[in-house]
Amino acid sequence: MTTPKRIAVVTGSNRGLGYAISRKLSDIGVHVILTSRKEAEGLAAKQQLANEGFDADYHLLDVTNDASVQQFTEWLRETYGKVDILVNNAGVNPTPKPEESSLLTVNLETMQTTFETNVLAVVRISQALIPLMKEQNYGRIVNISTEMASLTAISTDYYPLAPSYRLSKIGVNGITVILAKELQDTNILVNAYSPGWMKTDMGGENAPFTAEEGAETAIYLATLPDGGAQGKFFAEMRKFGGPVQVQW
Numbered sequence: 001m002t003t004p005k006r007i008a009v010v011t012g013s014n015r016g017l018g019y020a021i022s023r024k025l026s027d028i029g030v031h032v033i034l035t036s037r038k039e040a041e042g043l044a045a046k047q048q049l050a051n052e053g054f055d056a057d058y059h060l061l062d063v064t065n066d067a068s069v070q071q072f073t074e075w076l077r078e079t080y081g082k083v084d085i086l087v088n089n090a091g092v093n094p095t096p097k098p099e100e101s102s103l104l105t106v107n108l109e110t111m112q113t114t115f116e117t118n119v120l121a122v123v124r125i126s127q128a129l130i131p132l133m134k135e136q137n138y139g140r141i142v143n144i145s146t147e148m149a150s151l152t153a154i155s156t157d158y159y160p161l162a163p164s165y166r167l168s169k170i171g172v173n174g175i176t177v178i179l180a181k182e183l184q185d186t187n188i189l190v191n192a193y194s195p196g197w198m199k200t201d202m203g204g205e206n207a208p209f210t211a212e213e214g215a216e217t218a219i220y221l222a223t224l225p226d227g228g229a230q231g232k233f234f235a236e237m238r239k240f241g242g243p244v245q246v247q248w
């Protein structure tokens with residue numbers, strides 16, 4: 001008898017880190033459902049994976065839109081009846097605009113839209129998909145954060161203050177801890193990690209690492225054994241050669 005494949009949903013997987021995680025998960029035999037808010041770009045990513053020999057599925061998913069998340073969840077239930085892995089990857093970062101670099105000048109509307117995608121959407125997707133995970137008492141949730149969201153780092157590091165982005169990812173870290181607490185009696189493990197500074201549309205050309213390198217920790221967290229880490233914040237594995245926790 002063959003073991004049924006694990007099913008993974010990766011948000012914002014049409015490019016960047018989301019695509020790299022999808023590719024790596026496919027490579028270890030996970031059945032990936034690519035998702036994106038722009039259908040043509042998502043289908044192009046599916047084709048790109050197919051060209052590399054991977055048979056991923058695709059569905060439209062705008063994480064900030066209630067109807068889109070509901071439609072996606074209904075489709076997922078009807079088509080697969082379960083989800084094993086959820087990677088909350090979709091994100092935005094308005095930092096490059098000068099006025100966005102200080103809490104004293106940050107545009108509150110920008111802050112709001114950043115929170116819509118980076119924080120509220122993670123709650124929305126969690127509310128939609130965790131019930132499916134609970135039905136089989138199995139789930140691995142990987143939240144993409146950043147070391148810039150470490151409260152310890154904020155007071156000491158050299159990164160831009162980037163208040164909208166940093167506060168939104170502090171929100172992601174908070175969601176990780178609260179969800180882990182709520183799920184402590186289940187086999188659903190939720191963790192966050194920092195992929196490091198990567199060459200993507202968000203990270204830019206000067207970043208030292210590729211999205212493929214940044215994806216490594218996601219694979220570790222998406223395939224944790226039963227009883228593995230719960231509610232923890234990890235660094236990029238590339239930097240330390242193995243899983244290392246970041247200070248909150």
Ligand SMILES: NC(=O)c1ccc[n+]([C@@H]2O[C@H](COP(=O)([O-])OP(=O)(O)OC[C@H]3O[C@@H](n4cnc5c(N)ncnc54)[C@H](OP(=O)(O)O)[C@@H]3O)[C@@H](O)[C@H]2O)c1
Nearest residue numbers: 012016017037062063089090091146197198200201202203
């Ligand atoms: N790059 C870095 O150095 C770095 C460092 C630390 C953490 N991160 C985090 O890593 C994650 C991926 O970033 P990236 O570097 O790969 O950036 P990216 O290339 O800009 O990709 C962001 C992805 O999120 C998607 N997205 C944004 N809003 C969405 C929505 N409402 N619904 C669905 N998808 C949406 C984008 O879709 P569209 O194509 O439609 O815009 C895109 O696929 C983010 O959470 C980011 O904060 C990145």
